[in-house]
Amino acid sequence: MIVFRLVLLSLAAAALLVGCEEKREPLIRAPLSGASGATGAAPVQRPAAAGRPLQLGLSEANANLLAPGSAPPGFAAYRDALATLRPDRYRLVVDWSKLQPDPAKPADLALGQDGCARGLPPCARYAGLRANLEAVRDARRAAGGGWEVMVAIYGVPDWAAVPEQGCERRTTEPRARAISDAGLDGYRALVGQLRALGEEVGVPLRWWSPWNEPNHAAFISPQRASCDTGAPALAPAVYGCLVAAAREALAGSGAKLVLGELAGFRGPRAQHTGVGEFIRALPDDVACAASAWSQHEYATPADEPAAPFARDAVAEAEAALAARPCTAALPVWVTETGVGGARPGDERSTRASGLARQCAAQAARLERWAADPKVQAVFQYTFRDDTAYPVGLVDARLQALYPTQRLWQAWADARGDAAPPRPAGCGAP
Numbered sequence: 001m002i003v004f005r006l007v008l009l010s011l012a013a014a015a016l017l018v019g020c021e022e023k024r025e026p027l028i029r030a031p032l033s034g035a036s037g038a039t040g041a042a043p044v045q046r047p048a049a050a051g052r053p054l055q056l057g058l059s060e061a062n063a064n065l066l067a068p069g070s071a072p073p074g075f076a077a078y079r080d081a082l083a084t085l086r087p088d089r090y091r092l093v094v095d096w097s098k099l100q101p102d103p104a105k106p107a108d109l110a111l112g113q114d115g116c117a118r119g120l121p122p123c124a125r126y127a128g129l130r131a132n133l134e135a136v137r138d139a140r141r142a143a144g145g146g147w148e149v150m151v152a153i154y155g156v157p158d159w160a161a162v163p164e165q166g167c168e169r170r171t172t173e174p175r176a177r178a179i180s181d182a183g184l185d186g187y188r189a190l191v192g193q194l195r196a197l198g199e200e201v202g203v204p205l206r207w208w209s210p211w212n213e214p215n216h217a218a219f220i221s222p223q224r225a226s227c228d229t230g231a232p233a234l235a236p237a238v239y240g241c242l243v244a245a246a247r248e249a250l251a252g253s254g255a256k257l258v259l260g261e262l263a264g265f266r267g268p269r270a271q272h273t274g275v276g277e278f279i280r281a282l283p284d285d286v287a288c289a290a291s292a293w294s295q296h297e298y299a300t301p302a303d304e305p306a307a308p309f310a311r312d313a314v315a316e317a318e319a320a321l322a323a324r325p326c327t328a329a330l331p332v333w334v335t336e337t338g339v340g341g342a343r344p345g346d347e348r349s350t351r352a353s354g355l356a357r358q359c360a361a362q363a364a365r366l367e368r369w370a371a372d373p374k375v376q377a378v379f380q381y382t383f384r385d386d387t388a389y390p391v392g393l394v395d396a397r398l399q400a401l402y403p404t405q406r407l408w409q410a411w412a413d414a415r416g417d418a419a420p421p422r423p424a425g426c427g428a429p
Contacts, residue, residue: 053370053419056412057089057150057379058082059336063126064115065383067135068142072115074122078398081405082383083139085412089148090136091335091379092205093212094129096190097155097175103182107190109197117396118387129194133201140203149205150258150335151194153187154212154219160186166222166234167270176221178238184245191249209258209294209335210246214239215273216263227270235273236281243286256291261335264297264313275313279320279327288326292376293317296336298391299361318374331376334369338362338381338391339404352425359403360427366411367419380408 060066060082064075071079100107110130116123126132133149140147160183161174168177179187191208198205213219214235224231243259250257260279265272275295279287297313300306310316314334321327339358369375385392393405406423414420422429 053414054366054375054411055088055377056085056408057091057333057335057377058085058087058383059091059093059379059381060383061093061132062113062115062384063131063135064124066132066139068138072122072124074398075124078384078394078401081394081401083143085408086143086146087412088146089150089207089377089379091381092129092132092136092149092151094151094153094190094194095155096153096187097157099128100157100186100190101159103157103159103186107193109193117384120387120396122398130197130201133198133203137201137203148207149198149203150207150209150333151205152209152212152261152335153190156183157186159183167224167227167231168222169217169271172217172221176218178220178222178234179242184241187242188245188249191246195250195253195255206255207258207292208246208250208255209261210242211239212261213263213296214242214261215265215275215278217271221271223271223273229268229270233268233273233277233281236278236286240283240286243289247289257289258292258294258333258335259287259290260294260317262295262313262317264295264309264316266308266310266313266316269308272308275310275316276320279317280323284324284326287324290327290330292333293321293327293330294333294335297334297365298337299339299358299365301357301361312368314369314372314375318372330374332372332374333377333379334375335377335379336381337365337378355403356425356427359407359425360422362404363407363422363426363429366407370419 064072065079065082067079068083070076096107099109099111109128111128113126113128113131114123115125136147136149155175156177156179158174160179161177162180164172164177195205211219215223215233217223220235220238223235224233243257246257262275262278263272265274267274268277273281295314295317298309300309300311314332318332321330321332339362366378369378380393382392384394384398385396387396390396392402393408394401403423403425407426410420410423
């Protein structure tokens with residue numbers, strides 16, 4: 001009976017994989033530079049280690065907080081605070097669903113943004129991704145280096161999404177659904193546009209993440225054919241289609257893939273896929289294409305619940321990667337971290353205590369990653385607080401720096417092999 005049930009689930013999963021999965025064999029026609037020894041291919045070239053405990057990265061979408069020189073009212077002081085972090089890497093987040101609502105028109109990479117924090121001032125308009133890359137170019141020149149860009153894509157336009165299917169939430173939007181064959185063609189064109197923009201602006205785009213959080217139902221849905229944690233995960237195969245499309249679009253550019261970008265879910269869930277589960281489900285021709293592995297992990301004070309997330313998602317990813325020869329030696333990038341959860345209340349003593357506890361939790365994560373030889377880079381998400389996801393280093397209204405900003409500043413200033421002392425206001429070691 002159990003075997004019969006598993007066969008039915010497998011058939012259901014295959015039936016749901018419309019679009020790119022009809023072309024799954026072979027997905028990648030060119031030889032894989034990172035394939036295992038059985039293929040006779042050369043190993044993927046790994047990035048060099050940094051000269052400090054961790055390479056520091058940053059996600060921040062507001063170009064007004066990135067560009068040196070004159071700044072709009074309300075931005076200058078906090079732009080300067082960001083600049084002193086001197087990030088080694090910058091994560092350029094691309095929401096395709098907003099850039100190309102009409103398949104007959106190319107994606108608008110200069111789509112105007114109001115520069116607010118979900119309506120909160122200060123605000124100042126900027127020209128979307130083009131302005132981001134121009135700001136990164138100028139910040140790199142001003143700093144004399146750093147700011148190496150990693151592109152991370154998400155968001156399926158309505159016209160590129162497959163119909164509703166499988167175990168989906170009532171609130172699932174087309175932008176979260178699996179991608180159709182027509183969508184894959186559009187995705188390749190988007191990657192080509194981004195490559196061209198980088199060349200035009202003068203910012204090399206060497207690192208690419210094909211899709212953000214593919215194990216999360218908000219980014220690929222459905223995750224399973226039925227709302228049963230024992231049902232096969234569908235998302236790894238959909239992700240494989242996106243990886244193949246990205247490789248095709250980047251062929252000949254020398255670009256490298258940062259695969260994973262996984263949300264830190266522990267164990268299988270009906271509408272999400274666990275970290276280890278997702279990695280184990282990837283076929284070799286996908287997993288072996290990685291030059292680095294990306295994992296998301298947010299800090300949580302020890303006395304607060306972390307469910308449904310793993311306390312150490314990075315360790316879970318490393319264990320799963322170690323089981324496959326071609327991924328065992330991959331460097332790990334934590335491409336999203338921050339202190340999760342709502343900000344403390346307005347009462348001053350409670351707020352100060354809460355922010356200190358949050359900062360201490362983030363400090364412990366940074367110290368753990370600095371001691372892990374596999375972890376090469378860690379990216380703060382974001383600099384300015386997003387009121388819908390408040391994990392930034394400064395408040396949404398740009399009126400106060402959090403203790404976590406001083407923590408990241410201490411790491412930016414460190415150049416030795418040991419973790420720097422925690423700054424005042426960051427809780428006890």
